[in-house]
Amino acid sequence: MGAKQAKPLERKEHALPELTPQSMPEALRLYYKAKVLPTELLLSYDVFCSPPLLDAEFTCSPAVLVVGEYSVGKTTMINHFLNMEYLSSRTGPEPTTDTFCILSYGPDHCQLPATTMINDLKFPYQGLSRFGQALLNRCFTITCPCPLLRHISIIDTPGILTGERQTKSRPYDYDLVLQYFAEKVDCILFMFDVLKVDMGEEVKRILLNLQAFEEKILIVLNKSDMCDSMTFNRVKGSLTWTLSRILQTVEVPRIYCGTFWDQPMQSLDNRELLEQDTRDLCKELRSLTYSIHVRRLIEVTQRAIHARMFALISNELHARYPPFCFNLLKQRIATCLSEEIYPEVIRRYKLSPTDLPPIPAMQQLLSGGQDGTLPEIEESAVQDLEDFLNIDVPRFLNVIPPEGSIPANYGRLADSTLYAQSEKFDWCAADEAAEKHGWRKEFQKLKPLDGRVGPEQVTAMMEGSGLSRPMLDQIWRLADDDGDDLINEDEYCLIKFLLKRTVEGHSIPDELDHRAKPPRTHVSRHCLELERNRKMAENNPPKSEPFPWRFEHDPRKWDFDRKEDPENIRMREQTKDILRSLRDRLGDGK
Structure with a gap:
């Protein structure tokens, strides 16, 4: 019928890379250019949808x-x-x-x-x-x-x-x-x-x-x-x-x-x-650093689905009408699409009616195609689209980088460790770390006045940890328990300990447990030795008394210096009575 011969589809062979989580963005770009983009360009797909994706959009x-x-x-x-x-x-x-x-x-x-x-x-x-x-x-x-x-x-x-x-x-x-x-x-x-x-x-x-x-x-x-x-x-x-x-x-x-x-x-x-x-x-x-890979894959997949649908319908139109009739018989073609072509495409390719583009979209594409016509798409190009949808997309799904592998944990978007559940610790752990790392000597190098230093003297040290300012503010607040904007030697060691824990991945507590706070007045002690002595006392209880009787009184040490204490007076009188009774018994036995 003198039909205009379809333009051959120019296809280039691409060396497509192997799919890995690291190569996914570049691989998706190459697969799109090799298997989806050629059909989009022939169909003038941008008339109906957005222009072709740029290389920069993949990376x-x-x-x-x-x-x-x-x-x-x-x-x-x-x-x-x-x-x-x-x-x-x-x-x-x-x-x-x-x-x-x-x-x-x-x-x-x-x-x-x-x-x-x-x-x-x-x-x-x-x-x-x-x-x-x-x-x-x-x-x-x-x-x-x-x-x-x-x-x-x-x-x-x-x-x-x-x-x-x-x-x-x-x-x-x-x-x-x-x-x-x-x-x-x-x-x-x-x-x-x-x-x-x-x-x-x-x-x-x-x-x-x-x-x-x-x-x-x-x-x-x-x-x-x-x-x-x-x-x-x-x-x-x-x-x-x-x-x-x-x-x-x-x-x-x-x-x-x-x-x-x-x-x-x-x-x-x-x-x-x-x-x-x-x-x-x-x-x-x-989470955008993870979801962007999913979004890109979905976008390319949708474009491939649409391109395949348009290609199938275009080829079916070419089988029924010569290309030069597309503009002359718009109304007839619109009726043919709804009554003949769409049902045939649905039956032959086992599609759902919702998968097919609306009739006005096809008419828009017919009006805006190359040279006023809609070209016929080669079977090899349609096969490329089907291979991409059926084979390549599942492979891409298997190599999507796992969530959290590409962090954006910076600035105010940083994952809040401030209110997370924090592992508890006590002051002994901080004191041991201070002895081990020499934090007390560091404090003395700051030349404290009356045993205390201000925030301006420790700011550089705290910022050197690399933590965000809100985290540093919270650590300072926890250490400066009295809120006077001055810290002593123990509080300095606590700051160093909290910084070390946070950098290692632990969370910052919202409030410090009383066991984690340093003593009010610094007492030089070694917590490990105290803990050892406590365990030895538990494992070696005191020997029993040699007397066959026991005093029925509160087993606390007497404080004879506090004579006005009623408890001391009562215990002293009770002891005198017991000794008097013992003396009488010994006297009767003679």
Whole structure:
């Protein structure tokens, strides 16, 4: 019928690497380029779905997108997690962040414009170029020497504005840019302020736009310490009800409540809840280093499934119609898809109707294909897709790095050892360690005044342990039991002992047991010798008295120096009576 001959599928042979947990990201990239990408390019798959995956998307670190209205504390929370302020960060009650800031690791503080970065093949957000120069001028990559950013990158966004300010003050489509980032990142922190939780139409619209990425969204209620318990519960309940209506979810979305800045809590009414939610949120963020491998595999698998479905339907269309008729017979082809082709594909390949793309999607693909036609896909390409789905995907599942093997235990995201169950210890263990490691001599080198030193004299030593500041603060608080910001020799040894235990993997107790605290006044003693003497006393009880009778009195030593003590007087009189009776008996026996 003069049908246009299908273009041959150009396929290259790739030396695919052996699958191991270490090679998984690079291997997944090569398998995608060899078995999935060729079919996507022939089908113009980006017309229906997102553009092909970039090489940098397979090897980049997981990313967190922070979204919310202006002044909810987005930038402050990021600085709190990093334990430092990133370059050009600004905070305040009015809109301060007017740019998209992509934070990544670097040895120095540096700011690079996106106009330059989109030409870097290692930059995973090269697709930003589609939004034009107006956006690129307001998007920057900022590097920080923060260890956390080695494992997780963070994207700070301009606050959501209300009314006409959202459109008139921004020369780019803010909603579309957020959707682009939401598709690329691994987690979305959507923040609300407990003091202004009323949700505007702009916030509702953005939530609806991001509903397709619902599994990535974590709702954060910031500044939760700024109100009392009754107000907090009312605000949280109202936010939960509103979110349930907007997102239309079966389950009520969880809200992580906390106060993410470096100041003490204003209200302690809900302290335990806020601390627990903060720990849970940090745990979710730490798990991204593991879940990113699962997400990438799922994304490539879904693209392979869609490409296979489109390829099967395209080949079935080519078997029934010549390619030049695709644009002329759109209505006829749409009817044919629903009544003939879809049932045939379902029967032949044993598929579910839900696996097939909707009819409008196929019509969109027919209109946007190469040269206005939909090419026929070679059987070898379809076989590559099936091999990837049936053989390669199970193999990838077996080599996913185990959870916890790629830690992000840095900064404020560090796993909290502060409230974990801690193995108990007593002061004897700390005293023995002090004698063994010479900590008492270290203390004397600090030249204590009246036997005490201040925090400025031990700060360098404590920071040398590599522990985070919150942990160091807790260790100092435990050692400085009287709270005078001065420590003596024993308290210094206790600090050294707690630092050593924590570095070795033990947890920091919330409070010290009384047996773990040093004596109030230092007494030079060796705990091991005392323990040995105690055991010897237990194993060798005193010999029994030679008298056939025993005194019926309290077996305590008499204190003759305290004559006014009634107990001493009673015991002395009782003894005199016994001796008098004994003397009388001995006299009668003569």
